[in-house]
Amino acid sequence: MQFNSYIFILLFLPLAIIGYYGLNALGKEKLAKVYLLVMSLWFYDYFNVIYLVIICASIAVNYLLSKGMSLLDGNRRKITLLFGIIFNVGLIFYFKYKNFFISNINEAFGTGFHLQKVILPLGISFFTFQQIAYIVDSYKGETKDYGFIEYALFVTFFPQLVEGPIVLHSEIIPQFRDKSKWKVDYDNLSKGFMMFARGLTKKVLIADAFGVAVEWGFSVASSTPLGEGALTIWEIIIVMLSYTFQIYFDFSGYSDMAIGLGLMFNIVLPANFNSPYKALSIIDFWKRWHMSLTRFLTKYIYIPLGGNRKGVWRTYLNIMIVFLVSGIWHGANWTFILWGLIHGAFQCINRAGKGIYTKCIGFAERLPVAKVWISLIQVVQWVVTFIIINVAWLLFRADSVGQFTQIMSRLTVHNYSIRTELLESFRIPKIRYLFALLGQNPSEMFTLGLSTVVVMMTALFIVLILPNNGQCQYKKSKLNLVCTFIMMIICMISLSKVSTFLYFNF
Structure with a gap:
């Protein structure tokens, strides 16, 4: 169920x-x-x-x-x-x-053992x-x-x-x-209901919408991996960002729903999600993404292995073991294993580069308008971290390592066209009426392109600017409950088109 x-x-x-x-x-x-x-x-x-x-x-x-x-x-x-x-x-x-x-x-050995x-x-x-x-x-x-x-x-x-x-x-x-x-706690019941509705909205109205573009992209990658008809540079970027947002809103939505359901029974479940795409490093990312898994791996694997108490190189080895386990835990595919090792490697790089980062911040603090320079350093940190996360997610979603390398190889082919089939996934209903009111009649391609940019920027705004579930104030008021019921009704209408949660497979 x-x-x-x-x-x-x-x-x-x-x-x-x-x-x-x-x-x-x-x-x-x-x-x-x-x-x-x-x-x-x-x-x-x-x-x-x-x-x-x-x-x-x-x-x-x-x-x-x-x-x-x-x-x-x-x-x-x-x-x-x-x-x-x-x-x-x-x-x-x-x-x-x-x-x-x-x-x-x-x-590996050319054997013929039967798969059950x-x-x-x-x-x-x-x-x-x-x-x-x-x-x-x-x-x-x-x-x-x-x-x-x-x-x-x-x-x-x-x-x-x-x-x-x-x-x-x-x-x-x-x-x-x-x-x-x-006993029934009506504050918890209403708060849990609002959290559940918020999570359902993330899943039904946002995650699954991005999922359409992702399915199209990987369908093309499977049927036409190379040559004419294969994914272009902009299509790869759009599909990659789509999966980044799909898995975010899918898992964030589930986490909101789970915590909300727990509250309905007066049970407080631990936070599992804390705006991970705001992270300025991979270390920071894993303090925010799937927090309960990170806690388990830290307490029951990393610390028993010695943690950071046995020297620098042993610490790096322990980190790589932990992320190898994390990759294996996610699924039976080399893509998951390599995904885990990539995150582990960047964890080690982050640790090794802490001294350089500290020196950069110290230097920036001595410059005029220090806050501007520090903010610039943080922007660079965020951009680099977000790119790493995106590329790693592409590997995570790929059917095989071979498919991932084929997709990445297409980034060297200078084809920047975008097919309307992909952009249709982001069409904003009635957007042409808005242009008509302004006395404009843009081309279909321009309309779809603008819709795609608006949807992507809106998703980015949500994950970077809006408060996460733990920061929201769920106050029991008539207005909040009415808005929640409206969201629930909209989601219920769309349930027939809803897919399973991505983490169900893990």
Whole structure:
């Protein structure tokens, strides 16, 4: 079941809210948790009943392992932890990477191992990482005596189940135990509804609109990679920017919806998104993009590897390992792996260049109109960072490394034409009427080109200037609620044309 579907908005969500608070109001707090757990499993089961079997087995095994560790000590405790990590990593490997591994073995050694049809459970990377964190914390003695229902609800709570944020037991289970959160909080309910509507708007009206251009671009790249009819320089730039904005509004929209849904149940989920395209470096970008994944990788991989405590070169190695894991986590394709390594490499370059940056800022501060020079340095930083992010996203979206290199090679072919099929994706309705009012009758190509520029600049304005979800003030007022309902109605009308969230694939 998807957040952007009629059955979720009109049936599932009302039933979940009414049933949960209704049982709590009757003093059936334990039953209310069971009810919310069952609803969350229904939400997940709606995609495929096999998913339900897999996640339930995963929950049961991890819960038993965590309980077992509390009864063991010494080497037996370590062996149990090691088994738990192998079990969870093995689960992801089988469903997500088995065929990728076999196909690469076949290609490298000319073998003919058969590829099996494997159903990839949605959100397996998310709920598996959550449970790895849990058993590691259990080994450290940092988990409390949680009951099975509480643990299962922590893993399956539907707002964060299939696309994050990756939550920790210490920030979720205590909230379900907090009696003050068992009653309806109308401020949280209205705030959550407004956040949900905002996220739905980002997904339906913005992300999917850019998705049309992206699909066209990669369709052309697949059918005509080189020669006449291949993508031109301006088409590549437009498609690249379109994907940059599509994945931003898609993931940002989901994050807003997830946090809003959590608030409807008085559960505060951690922020997962903080205006990442405002970043002035790749280090800054990863403090803003997919923040819960960054937190997990830092706490459970980077720090145990030694972090930055074992010298410069060991720090760089640890960073590259972390981003290799990040790339692998995103998907079974060399494009994801290289994407992760590129981000890791630029993280290392950022660290190595900190001294140069500090000297540049120090020099600028001694110049006349120092603020202007410092601002200029920051603009250059932003431009370089944004270009790196864009090119990396193009690799991330490509079907293969070969397709990416073919697209990039087209940038050396001096063809600057743009096909109307691509520009049609950005057509602003009724824009010709505006020109008619001004007594103008521009060409169709000019109209489409202007529409494209306006759409791109508007998207850039939103991601760079407007406040992000965490900065917005969601006040319960008649005007805000009316505007929210209007947005919801507009989005509901468009739901039949809506695609799945991009991170559903991870």
